[in-house]
Amino acid sequence: MPGELNPGHHQLAESCDACHREGFGGGEVLDEACLDCHGEERVKPVDSHPRTKFSDPRNADRLEKINALECVTCHVEHRPEITQKDGLTQPRDMCFHCHAGIGDDRPSHREMSFETCKDSGCHNFHNNRALYTDFLVKHMDAPPTAARPRVPGREFAEVVEEIMEYPRDHYPVEPLGAAAKDAPLDVLFSVRLWRQWLETAHAQAGVNCSACHQQRDEQGELGPWNEHPGPEGCVACHGLEVQRFQQGKHGMRLAAGLSPMTPAQARLPMQETAAHEELDCVSCHGAHDFDVTRAAVEGCLRCHADEHSLAYEDSPHHRLWKAEVAGEGEANSGVSCATCHMPRIDFDVSEWMSRTMVDHNQSANLSPNSKMIRSACIHCHGLGFTLDALADETLIQRNFSGQPTVQVRSIDLARADQERYQRELEAAGQ
Ligand code: HEC
Ligand code: HEC
Ligand code: HEC
Ligand code: HEC
Ligand code: HEC
Ligand code: HEC
Ligand code: HEC
Ligand code: HEC
Ligand code: HEC
Ligand code: HEC
Structure with a gap:
């Protein structure tokens, strides 16, 4: 390998053909692999510079300076010495190539350096879903914290009847009694295990031992x-x-x-004691109780040991979480690690159905961190407060104990823009 893979892909170092499929083809061949894994995100409206923007002949001249049709133009691999955050291998001022005239269109931008376009809370190249003008304007007057700060509730148990592929023929959704367990007779297990199963969500919903422990073939x-x-x-x-x-x-x-994956293979700081634990569904949930509360904080801290993770237990968010778990706070008013990293999002499960899902891709909203605004913070905080908090790196390290000390200008600029637009309308007599 010519050099280390970027932090996003370091786990794939044993799988060269994840990217290099046909011997060692160039950019286009690699691009197919990139799109297989990242394609869902690289389209409108999630991506504000999707490839389709550049296949438009009117933009052809822009591509002479920087070929935005290929991922590898901005994301080469194996070059740690030039790789920045988010796997970017172009200089930070790369927006210059296509937006050199921005100062003419927007006088407010005239004095700004191209080094700053990508500052936190300003713009991203791909995902700007919490940063475009209309969104900023819509949320510009929201107070720092909402009157009843809460995230949406989980709803799997309510929608299970509507999930078409659910194996209800074998496991109808109805409570099972102690005698109903269907494990083969020679399987030994403790009374503790049996009770854990019996008293928790699965036995209550008809999920018998065989459902997890025995695969079915096509004939069932x-x-x-x-x-x-x-x-x-x-x-x-x-x-x-x-x-x-x-x-x-x-x-x-x-x-x-x-x-x-195991913590021993991680680049992030991890607990020594968990070094050789393998990551799968029971890492956070435990094998028969599937406790979602423990999974959301204690589960994570068994492995994670970076400064930010360790600071969480002293944060106001943790106080809210403890209050909810103790039944003192309202349902869904607590903030666990999972509230931010595995948020409950609306997900289109088919063309005609969408449901609230716990996002088990904890990388999906991590970076650039403005992706966390829509999926987490905005349920409880105003946009201005959130942009400032997410731009404050020290505050992130302290896991959001304290007020932001950074001020992002985006909302002020959007406000000024809107006022200018109003004045122009009035001047035109409308
Ligand atoms: C995440 C995707 C990815 C993985 C995994 C990956 N590579 Fe690469 N590799 C790339 C990209 C992107 C380039 C740069 C292509 C370019 O500059 O046009 C590259 C370039 C190379 C080159 C240089 C080719 C040239 O033309 O200069 C070699 C050699 C190479 N990789 C070897 C490996 C080996 C060996 C492995 C496994 C140990 C590996 N790569 C794993 C994405 C990957
Ligand atoms: C086998 C699936 C797979 C392939 C192929 C793949 N990626 Fe990734 N990539 C991932 C995963 C998983 C992550 C980590 C999670 C995340 O950040 O979304 C990641 C992370 C990234 C990141 C963020 C890096 C960071 O440091 O945070 C970039 C940029 C990226 N990929 C670009 C590419 C490009 C360009 C290609 C093609 C050369 C490519 N990926 C190929 C799965 C893949
Ligand atoms: C013109 C440069 C450019 C091109 C072309 C480009 N990217 Fe990126 N990419 C960036 C920049 C800049 C970032 C840093 C975050 C941001 O500004 O959105 C980034 C971040 C990413 C990330 C991590 C953050 C995120 O929002 O997911 C992934 C994954 C990624 N790019 C994949 C791709 C893939 C796949 C392609 C090809 C379809 C591609 N990029 C093409 C510039 C580019
Ligand atoms: C390869 C050319 C190219 C590069 C590089 C590029 N852009 Fe763009 N950008 C475009 C095109 C084309 C449009 C759509 C037409 C227009 O508004 O000029 C656009 C539109 C935009 C918009 C308008 C709103 C939107 O989301 O559609 C913003 C904001 C923006 N770009 C910011 C950036 C930033 C920040 C960077 C650097 C990280 C960047 N662009 C890099 C070509 C590019
Ligand atoms: C036969 C179907 C079935 C299988 C197989 C199954 N589950 Fe479930 N699971 C359910 C149903 C139905 C519920 C909802 C129960 C409720 O809350 O009423 C559920 C709920 C859960 C919950 C939420 C529990 C709670 O307290 O809200 C978790 C976590 C979970 N399952 C994890 C798993 C894991 C991990 C596996 C694999 C080891 C698994 N399940 C296998 C059907 C299944
Ligand atoms: C929702 C899925 C699920 C159901 C239902 C389930 N199990 Fe398990 N069970 C697991 C998983 C996952 C593991 C593996 C845990 C590990 O690898 O650490 C496991 C492990 C075990 C083990 C071995 C390890 C241990 O903890 O002792 C036994 C024995 C066992 N299960 C018996 C049963 C019996 C008997 C039932 C029914 C009464 C049952 N299981 C129901 C998911 C399930
Ligand atoms: C990193 C820890 C972690 C891992 C690994 C993990 N989960 Fe979860 N899971 C959670 C947390 C935390 C929640 C509850 C989040 C909440 O309350 O919003 C949850 C909730 C769930 C639920 C309930 C979803 C709902 O909408 O009510 C199911 C089902 C589930 N997990 C299944 C799985 C399966 C299957 C796997 C393996 C592919 C898995 N989990 C792996 C942490 C994890
Ligand atoms: C069994 C150990 C283990 C548990 C439990 C665990 N993690 Fe992780 N986590 C890891 C490892 C290993 C990585 C990969 C680090 C790397 O590649 O450097 C990781 C990566 C991450 C990342 C970084 C993702 C990225 O794209 O950079 C986040 C965020 C994260 N975990 C959050 C959580 C949260 C939240 C929980 C609990 C709900 C949790 N983890 C539970 C081991 C664990
Ligand atoms: C209020 C939201 C919030 C809470 C609560 C939270 N985090 Fe984070 N976490 C973030 C943000 C924001 C980032 C930084 C993303 C960025 O700017 O790159 C982050 C980054 C991380 C990273 C990546 C660190 C790195 O250096 O790449 C890990 C791992 C992580 N968090 C784990 C956890 C764990 C474990 C908990 C609970 C003990 C937790 N977080 C609680 C918002 C949160
Ligand atoms: C479920 C609602 C909820 C979510 C989601 C949430 N917060 Fe909070 N947050 C609160 C509440 C309520 C407070 C006030 C707590 C107090 O003062 O006791 C707070 C306090 C804060 C504080 C100030 C802490 C202090 O010491 O004064 C910061 C900064 C913060 N949140 C940032 C964020 C960011 C950034 C996100 C998203 C990544 C986020 N929060 C997500 C409810 C939430």
């Missing part, structure tokens, strides 16, 4: 007992969770057919 016949099922034991009922898990840093090795 049960296969042999698997004592340690991985995601394949869950996929029949939780396909979305498995899919999203495999798209992020927790599950990407499984998706590439490699052994599961």
Whole structure:
């Protein structure tokens, strides 16, 4: 390998052919691989510079300076010495190539350096879903914290009846009694395990031992007992969770057919004690109780040990979380690690159905961090406050204990723009 892979792909170092499919083809061949894994995100309206923007002949001249049709123009690999945050390998002022005249269109931008376009809270190249003018204007007067700050509730149990591929023929959704367990007779297990199963969501919803421990073939016949099922034991009922898990840093090795990720292989700081734990569905959930509360904080801190993660337990957000768990705070008013990193988002499961899903791709909204605005912060905070907080790196390290000390100008600029527009309308007598 000519040089290290970027932090986003370092887990793939044993799988060269994840990107290099046909021997060593150039940019276009590589691009196909990039799009297989990242394609969903690189289209309108998620991406504000999708490839289609540049296949328009009117933009052809712009491509002479920088070929934005190919991913590798801005994301070459194996070059740690030139690789910046988010795998970017172009200089920070790259926007200059296509927007040199911005000062003429927008007088407010005249004095700004091209080094600053990508500052936190200003613009991203790809995802600007929380940063475009209309969005800024819509949210410009919201107070720092909402009157009733809450995130949406989970709803899997309510929508399970509507999930078409759910295996209800074998596992009708109805409570199972102690005697109903269907594990083969020679499987030994403790009373504790049995009770854990019996008293929690799965037995209450008709999910018997075989559902996780025995794969079915196409005829529906049960296969042999698997004592340690991985995601394949869950996929029949939780396909979305498995899919999203495999798209992020927790599950990407499984998706590439490699052994599961372990903290020992991480570049981020991790707890020594968890070094050799393999990442799969039970890493956070535990095998038979599937406790979602423990999964959301204690689960994470068993492995993560960077400054930001360790600071969480002293934060006001953690106080809110403890209050909710203790039944003192309102439902959905707490902020756990998962509230920000595995948010409950609206997800289109088909053309005609969308549901609230816990996003198991904990990389999806991480960077650039403005992606966290829509999926997490805006449920509870005003946009201005959020932009300032997310631009304050020290505050992020302290896991948001304290007020932001940085001020992002985006909302002021949007406000000024809107006022100018109003004046122009009035001047034109409308
Ligand atoms: C995440 C995708 C990815 C993975 C995984 C990956 N590469 Fe690459 N590789 C690239 C990209 C992108 C380039 C740059 C192509 C360019 O500059 O046009 C590249 C370039 C190269 C080159 C230089 C080719 C040339 O024309 O100069 C070599 C050699 C190479 N990779 C070897 C490897 C080996 C060996 C592995 C596995 C150990 C590997 N790569 C894994 C994406 C990847
Ligand atoms: C096998 C799937 C796969 C392939 C192929 C792949 N990526 Fe990735 N890429 C990922 C995953 C998973 C991540 C980490 C999670 C994330 O940041 O979304 C990632 C992260 C990234 C990042 C963020 C890097 C960082 O440091 O945060 C960039 C940029 C990127 N990929 C670009 C590319 C480009 C360009 C190609 C083609 C040369 C490519 N990827 C090929 C799966 C893939
Ligand atoms: C003209 C330069 C340019 C091109 C071409 C480009 N990117 Fe990026 N990419 C960036 C920049 C700049 C960032 C840093 C974050 C941002 O500004 O959106 C980035 C960030 C990313 C990230 C991580 C953050 C995120 O929002 O997901 C991924 C993944 C990524 N690019 C994938 C791709 C893929 C796949 C392609 C090809 C379809 C591609 N990029 C083409 C400039 C480019
Ligand atoms: C390869 C050329 C190219 C590069 C590089 C480029 N842009 Fe663009 N950008 C365009 C085109 C084309 C449009 C659509 C037409 C227009 O508004 O000029 C556009 C539109 C925009 C818009 C208008 C709003 C929107 O989201 O559609 C913003 C803001 C923007 N770009 C910011 C940036 C920033 C910031 C960078 C650098 C990180 C950048 N652009 C780099 C070509 C480019
Ligand atoms: C919702 C899925 C699920 C259901 C239902 C389930 N299990 Fe498990 N079980 C697992 C997973 C996942 C593991 C693997 C844990 C690990 O690898 O650490 C496991 C592990 C086990 C083990 C071996 C390890 C241990 O903890 O002792 C036994 C024995 C077992 N299960 C028996 C049962 C029996 C008996 C039932 C029914 C009463 C049952 N399971 C129901 C998912 C399930
Ligand atoms: C036969 C279908 C089925 C299988 C297989 C299955 N589950 Fe479930 N799971 C359900 C249903 C139905 C619910 C909703 C129960 C409720 O809250 O009423 C659920 C709920 C959950 C919950 C939320 C629990 C809560 O307290 O809200 C978690 C976490 C979970 N499952 C994880 C898993 C994991 C991990 C596996 C694989 C080891 C798995 N499930 C396998 C059907 C299944
Ligand atoms: C990094 C920790 C972690 C891993 C790994 C993980 N989960 Fe979860 N999962 C959580 C947390 C935390 C929640 C609850 C989040 C919340 O309350 O919003 C959750 C919730 C769920 C739910 C309930 C979803 C709903 O909408 O009610 C299901 C089902 C589930 N997980 C299945 C899985 C499956 C299947 C896997 C393996 C592919 C898995 N989980 C791996 C942390 C994890
Ligand atoms: C069994 C250990 C383990 C558990 C449990 C765990 N993680 Fe991770 N996490 C990892 C490893 C390993 C990585 C990959 C780090 C790397 O590639 O350098 C990771 C990566 C991440 C990243 C970085 C993603 C990126 O794209 O850079 C975030 C954010 C994260 N985890 C959040 C969480 C949260 C939130 C929880 C609990 C809900 C959690 N993790 C539970 C081991 C764990
Ligand atoms: C209020 C939201 C919020 C909470 C709560 C939160 N985080 Fe984060 N986390 C963030 C943001 C924002 C970033 C930085 C993203 C960026 O700017 O690159 C981040 C970054 C991370 C990273 C990546 C660090 C790196 O250096 O790449 C990990 C790992 C992580 N968080 C884990 C956790 C864990 C574990 C918890 C709970 C103990 C937690 N976070 C609580 C918002 C949050
Ligand atoms: C479920 C609602 C909720 C979500 C989601 C949430 N917060 Fe908060 N946050 C609060 C509440 C309520 C407070 C005030 C707590 C207090 O003063 O006790 C707060 C306080 C803060 C503070 C000030 C802390 C202090 O010490 O004064 C910052 C900064 C902050 N949040 C940033 C964020 C960011 C950034 C995000 C998104 C990544 C976010 N929050 C997501 C509810 C939330």
